[in-house]
Amino acid sequence: MKDSEIPDPFAQVRASKGYAEIDDQGDPVTMLLRLKDVRKTAHNYQTFTSEAVPGRIVVPSEVSIRSTRQIPFEVDPPMHGAYRAMIEPWFKRPLQEKYQEQLRAIIADLLKVLAHGEKLDLVYDFALPLQSRALTLLLNSPMEEAETWISWGTHVFRSEGEALDGSKADVLYDYIDAKLDQAVSHPGDDLFSLLMQGEVEGRKLSKEEAKGVMVLTFAGGRDTVINAVTNAMAHFASHPEDLERLRREPELINTAVEEMIRYFSPLTHMGRVVTEDTQVCEHALKADSRVSLCWASANRDEAVFEEPNQLKIDRKVNPHVGFGFSHHNCLGATHARQVMRLLLKEMAASISSVELIEGRENWEVWGDFRRKVGYHQLQVKLQPRH
Ligand code: HEM
Ligand code: EMZ
Numbered sequence: 001m002k003d004s005e006i007p008d009p010f011a012q013v014r015a016s017k018g019y020a021e022i023d024d025q026g027d028p029v030t031m032l033l034r035l036k037d038v039r040k041t042a043h044n045y046q047t048f049t050s051e052a053v054p055g056r057i058v059v060p061s062e063v064s065i066r067s068t069r070q071i072p073f074e075v076d077p078p079m080h081g082a083y084r085a086m087i088e089p090w091f092k093r094p095l096q097e098k099y100q101e102q103l104r105a106i107i108a109d110l111l112k113v114l115a116h117g118e119k120l121d122l123v124y125d126f127a128l129p130l131q132s133r134a135l136t137l138l139l140n141s142p143m144e145e146a147e148t149w150i151s152w153g154t155h156v157f158r159s160e161g162e163a164l165d166g167s168k169a170d171v172l173y174d175y176i177d178a179k180l181d182q183a184v185s186h187p188g189d190d191l192f193s194l195l196m197q198g199e200v201e202g203r204k205l206s207k208e209e210a211k212g213v214m215v216l217t218f219a220g221g222r223d224t225v226i227n228a229v230t231n232a233m234a235h236f237a238s239h240p241e242d243l244e245r246l247r248r249e250p251e252l253i254n255t256a257v258e259e260m261i262r263y264f265s266p267l268t269h270m271g272r273v274v275t276e277d278t279q280v281c282e283h284a285l286k287a288d289s290r291v292s293l294c295w296a297s298a299n300r301d302e303a304v305f306e307e308p309n310q311l312k313i314d315r316k317v318n319p320h321v322g323f324g325f326s327h328h329n330c331l332g333a334t335h336a337r338q339v340m341r342l343l344l345k346e347m348a349a350s351i352s353s354v355e356l357i358e359g360r361e362n363w364e365v366w367g368d369f370r371r372k373v374g375y376h377q378l379q380v381k382l383q384p385r386h
Contacts, residue, residue: 009370014034018032019283022367027290028289031291039298041272045076046076047278051075057074058270060164069212071083080327083209092334093138103339113125116384119357122230122234127229130225134225155168156168156172157172184196220332225336228340229340233347233354238356243348246345259313260340261336262318265296266373267322351382355380361376
C-alpha cells in the first residue's frame with residue numbers, strides 16, 4: 001500500500017505561468033494557481049461573482065443537475081452578509097463545551113470499533129459514519145437520522161466514477177423538503193426549524209431559501225470532512241512519530257489540524273464567474289467566463305510556504321486558504337476544526353499505531369492535472385494502546 005502522501009500536481013505550471021485552462025462540460029475554467037491571485041480574486045466579488053446561475057461556480061459545474069441556489073455560497077455581498085448573519089451564530093455552536101463532549105464521545109466510540117474490528121474500512125466504517133453522526137450535532141437532529149445520511153454514500157451529488165449524479169440529488173432534495181415541512185408543522189430546536197422561523201432583512205425566509213442553506217450544509221461538509229479524516233489517519237501510518245509527538249505535546253493539536261487542512265486541501269478549488277473583461281496574473285479574462293480559485297495549489301505556493309510539500313505538524317506561519325478566503329470563508333470550519341482536533345486527541349490517547357492494508361486512492365482529474373484527494377476505500381489495522 002502506497003503511503004499517505006498527497007502530491008502537488010500544480011507546482012510547475014504555478015511557477016511558470018500561474019494559471020491553467022481546463023475544459024469542464026464545454027464551459028472552460030481558468031484555474032488560478034498562486035496564493036496571491038487566489039486571495040485577490042476571492043476578495044473581489046464585483047468582478048468575480050458567486051451569484052451566477054446556480055451550480056455554475058462549482059467545478060465540475062452542477063448546472064445540469066440542480067436549480068436551487070445554495071445560500072450563502074451562491075450569493076454576493078451585501079445580501080450574502082444578511083444571510084450569513086442569520087445563520088453564523090448557529091454554526092458557532094461547536095465552540096460550546098457540551099457539543100465538544102458529545103462529539104468526543106462519537107469519535108471515541110467509532111475509534112473503539114475500528115481498533116477492535118477485523119478488516120475494517122476507514123472510509124465506510126469510520127469517516128462516513130463520523131461525518132454523519134457529527135452532523136446530527138451541528139443540525140441538532142436526532143442521532144437516528146445519521147443512518148439515513150450514511151446510506152447516501154460519500155457525496156450527495158456524485159458517485160464513484162460519475163462526477164454528477166442527478167438521481168442522488170433528488171434523494172437529498174426530497175429529504176430536505178420533508179424536514180422543512182415538518183419544521184413548520186412541528187417546530188423543534190434544530191437548524192431546519194431555525195431557518196423556517198428566522199428572518200432576514202425583516203422578512204421570513206422562503207422555503208426555497210431555507211432549502212438552499214440546507215442543501216449546502218449537507219453537500220459542502222461531506223466529502224471534505226471524510227477526506228480530511230481519512231487522510232489524517234493515513235498520515236499516522238507513514239508518520240508514527242507525529243502521533244507520538246501529539247501524545248507528548250497535545251498543545252500542538254490545533255497547529256497540526258491547520259497544517260493538515262493546508263496539506264490535504266480537501267476542497268481542491270471553487271469557481272467564480274467573471275462579470276467584466278479583466279486580467280489576472282497578466283492573463284486576459286472575458287466577461288461571462290469562469291475562473292477557479294485553486295485552494296490546493298495556493299496552499300503549496302513556494303513563494304509563501306517553506307518546504308510546501310512537507311506536512312509539518314508544528315508549522316508556525318501558515319496562512320493557508322484550505323477553508324477559503326474573504327467573505328465566503330467556510331461557515332462549517334468551526335465544526336470541521338473540532339472534528340479534526342478531537343480526532344487527533346482521541347487518536348493520540350487511545351491508538352498506538354496505524355497500518356494501511358489495502359485501498360483505492362481517489363484521484364480527481366482536472367484537464368492535464370491529476371490530484372489525489374483521499375481514498376475511495378482504505379482497509380486499516382489500528383493497534384489500541386491498552
Ligand atoms: C465554504 C472548505 C467543511 C459549509 C467553503 C469554502 C471552502 C470550504 C474552501 C469556500 C468556498 C468559496 O469561497 O466559494 C471546506 C473544508 C471542509 C469544510 C476543507 C472540511 C475540512 C464544511 C462543513 C460545512 C461547510 C462541515 C457545514 C456542515 C460551508 C458553507 C460554505 C463553505 C456553508 C459557504 C460560506 C459562504 O458562502 O459564506 N468551505 N469546508 N463546510 N463551507 Fe466548507
Ligand atoms: C457545493 C460545494 C460547497 C456543491 C463550499 O463548497 O460543495 C460541493 O461538494 C457540492 O457539490 O454543490 O455545495
